[in-house]
Amino acid sequence: MQEPPDSIQQISLTAPPWTDDNESIATQETHPGYALQMHQAESFINELLARADARPASGSLLQYLCLIQRQYSCIPETTVHVLAERLSIPASQVFSVIDFYTFLHRTPRGDFDILFSNNITDRMLGSQALFGRLCQILHVEPGVPRADGRVTVDWTSCTGLCDQGPGMLVNGIAVSSLDEKRINEIAEQVENKTPLKQWPADWFEIKDNIQRRDILLSDQIVNGSAIEALINKGAENLLQAIEQSGLRGRGGAGFPTAKKWRFCRDTKADDYYVVCNADEGEPGTFKDRVLLNSYADNLFEGMTVCAGIIGAKKGYLYLRGEYLYLREALEETLQQRRQSGLLGNNILGQEGFDFDIDIHLGAGAYICGEESALLESLEGKRGIPRKRPPYPVNQGLFGKPTVINNVETFINAAKIAVFGADWLRAAGTEQSAGTKLLSISGDCERPGIYEYPFGTSVSQILADCGAADTQAVQVAGAAGTTLTADAFERSICFEDLATGGSFMVFNQQRELLAMVKNFSDFFRHESCGFCTPCRVGGALINDLVNKVMVGHATQLDLEEMKNIGSLMQQASHCGLGATAPNAVLQTLEKFPDIYTARLANRSFEPAFDIDAALAPSRKITRRDDPGAHIAYEPEQSSKP
Ligand SMILES: Cc1cc2nc3c(=O)[nH]c(=O)nc-3n(C[C@H](O)[C@H](O)[C@H](O)COP(=O)(O)O)c2cc1C
Ligand code: SF4
Known part of the structure; x- marks a missing residue:
């Protein structure tokens, strides 16, 4: 241990x-x-x-x-x-x-380490051309430090700037709203060796971009009021209030929060931990970015309430490396809370109520959002998901009972402590109480953060964000659900479309296969490699998607994609592998034309060219007659 x-x-x-x-x-x-x-x-x-x-x-x-x-x-x-x-x-x-970890390297990167966000929505906003342009002006090969060591230009997975993309990280710090002019200016700063501190400040401004508020973003609580409620009502009463409110986890899976806290509290141990999952790596999700930026006090309040209920003395905020720029302000908020007696020893004068929070920075690994991988990472290890059971509530961080919740979940809990169970129950549906923050991006006029009561239909959301002529919506990120237009009356809630918050819109002009390829590239890159179905299956599916893209795939390949996808869903060790083939499988079913339109005109095309592989042997034997070649008889096309 x-x-x-x-x-x-x-x-x-x-x-x-x-x-x-x-x-x-x-x-x-x-x-x-x-x-x-x-x-x-x-x-x-x-x-x-x-x-x-x-x-x-x-x-x-x-x-x-x-x-x-x-x-x-x-x-x-x-x-x-x-x-x-x-x-x-x-x-x-x-x-x-x-x-x-993607952000750690054994050999030096450039002094300016530039990483373009590789989400599909950044690509839809032109990131590929901007990437090419920057490489060209700076004379760099993608991913390779320039000979003088000045700069590296590379790709990274979604940086959570989809509402104001295309985005990039420069030495870990986010730059948004890239366009050709900004790219030219960035190249200038790099060539002039201008320290990042002297780059124009507005390049680093990341807007909250809140487009719709409901109870969570509107109803304010005074700092310390949730902790006071805990002290006044007592841990058991407050836990019951959270139970009655029907609060479910906002990270995606929707596990009942009070149940999780109770399981943890009921496990006998000498130490307990509270962990906030702010890894937010799901492509297209950026709502935690906004909550961390503007609602950090509420978050820390929620974590402190949880600590009071389960008896934890220590908490961790696992902050994704891509949000490094938020860290300083978060540390300041923690410090202010310590000075105000809201963290530290004897919180609000309560003898023995000791709790403090540290920030732990991730280093570019989507899998670390999976709770058990996150715990491994917090323990200083590779983020390989653990076998479960035991669950974190019984054996979590450093082997101790641990509550892990999403940022939005903790903020909801803090507000329930102050406003009561009915505050949450008043919004949403029977099984999904309250509201959900959506990160909306893609083909719409007003991307940004939208807070909706659970039960709101996709069509309503599309109308509000100014989406027209929509071909498909991807709900819940790359691992989520691909919706066709006839499913836009479905609604956001745990009983229908459960989501951590990603909502990406694709209009009729979009080539959906580009989305599928982007997600499949993402999963191939982000697989932790521990289990074969995900490591190998993800690579095979990705190869087949690429084969479709270049027009060499056949019907047989599509069948193979289904077989591999289904195997990954059933046999993968964790949720990443189990959901990685979702986009491929769903688009094969709902948008078959995007595949069939690209099929090679044969029912079978070998993936391996035996004749080409024999070329060296022919050279050695000095033979090039027909008998030294593998004859290839094209089959009759299966298509009319
Ligand atoms: C591959 C993968 C990535 C995940 N990423 C996140 C994440 O970034 N943030 C998050 O809160 N939950 C994420 N989850 C879900 C967590 O494992 C866990 O269920 C969640 O943090 C629990 O908090 P909640 O009950 O408040 O939703 C991820 C799960 C998987 C399988
Ligand atoms: S499913 Fe993928 S991410 Fe999960 S353990 Fe297996 S290889 Fe790792």
């Missing part, structure tokens, strides 16, 4: 990358990451661990690695060995963690 860190916030990445320590832009030749001597690595790691102000904890491994990466733009091998020795873990474990 891993050792719990005492104080992650002590070593947190509080300084954003444009502060003084990032002012000097090193060049690749002088790049410290290249040839870091052992004594330099030792002194850096010593300082790092001293700043941790606690016994070195292997649970903080990922956080240490993020800091090393920020210092050297990679994790030099010498630091790996020193860190491994100090944490008493094998160096191979450290290397395996580095290799797991």
